[in-house]
Amino acid sequence: MKPRDWINVLKESRPWISLICISDAFFIFMAWLAYPETFGLLVGIMVIFSVVSIVFGMSLVWKRKEKQDKAFYDFLREPSPEHEAHLVEHIGESRKGKVSYLANKLRMLNDQLEDAKLQSIEYEEFIESWVHEIKTPISLATLILENRKEEMSELVHQRLEHVRINISDDVEQILFYARLQASHVDYRLERVSLNLCYEDILLELQALLTEKEVSVISQMEDVPIVSDKKALRFIFTQIFVNAVKYSKEEVESFIWLKTGLDSINNRYYLRISDNGIGVLTSDLPFIFDKGFTGDNLNRSQSTGIGLYLVKKLCDELQIEIEVESEYEKGFAIQLLFPLVEDL
Structure with missing residues (x-):
């Protein structure tokens, strides 16, 4: 038993230990009155007996407490009738009604949880x-x-x-x-070509890009990325659709892509930036929150679920996200991929 356990048992045993100490004090006083010639011997015997009794009693309390705790945790893990009866056996029949009430509640909650699952x-x-x-x-x-x-x-x-x-x-x-x-x-992790992924998305969104008159500028070099291709395509699509949706009609809109090695973070990066309406500085920390809409003119209007899912997927695939924006001047998002040997 650890010292902390002894302290806990000692705190729980204070009433009867205090009673023993009071009794000892009374009998010591009586021995002093009745047997002054053997007072020292009697006091020594009494103290030793009391200390042994206290240690023995604390050991019994500890063992009983261990059994009660085991029965209680077994009951919490599985509030079956058997564990219920076992717990009542260790804590006493006087608490049977309370244990039965708790058992019925736990069984009902477990049934509801299974139904919900x-x-x-x-x-x-x-x-x-x-x-x-x-x-x-x-x-x-x-x-x-x-x-x-x-x-x-x-x-x-x-x-x-x-x-x-x-x-x-x-x-x-x-x-x-x-x-x-x-x-x-x-997730199906495999070697993914960012260039091929980009070309697939470009082909899929070409009509949207043409309608909104958004040009795409690529300065991508193939970097050794290991990720889930389907999830990665979804991430890129959400970023592209978001950039197109919040492009500015009065200027020649573009989406610019660049890849490389970030020597500071020791990760490969893909940077996707645009010259759209950007994000308010006050909204930037919240654009990945589910349901966040922000200002009506703000890009975050579209992040109620899209960018929230992007962040969730990136977290699961160990892709770090960095964002930069200046309102009315553009938005940039950078994806930092782990090195192949780090996976």
């Missing part, structure tokens, strides 16, 4: 099923827009393509949000 799993499965089902008409719409482009006016085609991209982006947000709520998320 089951509902959460069913909801997640439904969302994923729905997302995969909705992707079929989205793919069909994409096919029609590609093959029937000459049958539509350029304005109609751009509008429909814009809507398709927005719907597809919303569906991906729902899918990744549902996945991130799961207790365990499986």
Whole structure:
């Protein structure tokens, strides 16, 4: 038993130890009156006996406390009738009513928790099923827009393509949000080419970029990145869509991409910057918060879920995020990837 345990037992045993000390004081006084010639011997025997009794009693209290604690924690982990009866056996029949009430409450809460877990799993499965089902008409719409482009006016085609991209982006947000709520998320880590990833996203968002007249400037070099390709594409898409949405119409808008090695942080980086409306300095610390909308003219209006998911995914993939912005002058986000040997 540790010294701290002795102290705790001593505090719990103060009433009966105090009673022993008071009794000893009384009998010492009586011995002094009745047997003055053997007073010293009697006091010595009495003190030794009391100390031994106290130590022995504290040991018994400690062992009893250990059994009570074990029975209590077993009961908390699993409030079954067996553990309930075992706890009552150690703490006394007088507390049986209280233990039974607590056991019923715990069993009810456990049942509710299991029901909530089951509902959460069913909801997640439904969302994923729905997302995969909705992707079929989205793919069909994409096919029609590609093959029937000459049958539509350029304005109609751009509008429909814009809507398709927005719907597809919303569906991906729902899918990744549902996945991130799961207790365990499986990521497929592999060597990823940032250039190929960028080209796929550029092809997907080309109609949106053309409609908004946003040009993309790439100064990307292939750096050895190991990550989850699907999650990485989602992250890039959210950043691109956010940049396009908050581009300024009165200037020639651009998105600029650059990769390299950050020697200070010893990480590879991808910097994505634009000359859009930017973010207010007061809003910048909150743009990754779920549901944050900020100023109506602010980029953070679109980060209610998009950039929140970006931050969550980056945290899970060990990607650091740095942001810079000057309101009305642009926004930059830098992704810092761990070196391959650090993974």
